[in-house]
Amino acid sequence: MTRPLRFGNADAGGPRLEEVMEKVGHGDKDAFAVLYDAVASMVFGIAVKVVRDRAQSEEVAQEVMIDLWRQAGRYRPEQGSVMTWVATIAHRRAVDRVRSAQACADREHANAVRDQVRPFDEVAEQVETRLDSEQVRRCMRGLTELQRQAVTLAYYRGLTYREVAEALRAPLPTVKTRMRDGLIRLRDCMGVTT
Numbered sequence: 001m002t003r004p005l006r007f008g009n010a011d012a013g014g015p016r017l018e019e020v021m022e023k024v025g026h027g028d029k030d031a032f033a034v035l036y037d038a039v040a041s042m043v044f045g046i047a048v049k050v051v052r053d054r055a056q057s058e059e060v061a062q063e064v065m066i067d068l069w070r071q072a073g074r075y076r077p078e079q080g081s082v083m084t085w086v087a088t089i090a091h092r093r094a095v096d097r098v099r100s101a102q103a104c105a106d107r108e109h110a111n112a113v114r115d116q117v118r119p120f121d122e123v124a125e126q127v128e129t130r131l132d133s134e135q136v137r138r139c140m141r142g143l144t145e146l147q148r149q150a151v152t153l154a155y156y157r158g159l160t161y162r163e164v165a166e167a168l169r170a171p172l173p174t175v176k177t178r179m180r181d182g183l184i185r186l187r188d189c190m191g192v193t194t
Helices: 017-025 029-051 054-074 082-116 122-141 145-156 161-168 172-190
Strands: none
Touching: 017 029, 017 054, 017 082, 029 054, 029 082, 054 082, 122 145, 122 172, 145 161, 145 172, 161 172
8 A cells, every 4th residue: 555645845754846746747646636735726826816817717727737747757856946847837828828818809809890991892992093093194194295204204113313314314403393393283283282
């Protein structure tokens, strides 16, 4: 008959928590019961502080205890005490739960916002774009050839003033003047007010 494990300190004759962890790492269920009694309240306390919801904290504490059973073999006494190791696992699991809940809330909010956005009328949008394009073409025909070339190079090909001047083999001040005059004429033609 085996003697049941009791948690205690080495001076009192009971096994140390490090020894209990070693036995848990080898699948000893009695040792796990001792570990559970020693750390469960601390694990739950950490979960409550981080999660701030009792039901969620109970779930987190249960997940941590399962993690301890599964990961007991990974514990290394030279890297810290059992209590520190358990507290770290509990804190990480609780933070993961908070992050998961926040991500879920963010997704729900984004979906709600997306559902509230009024769908636009694609046909009306296309007609308006086409009418604007036709008006721009009509107004561009009203420019002089030099103004049209300068504006086209700058706004449709994305060239800088200097690049437009090089492409047209014209002095930079002349190109700037052509573009300014052309843009004024376009603004007036399109009925844009400043």
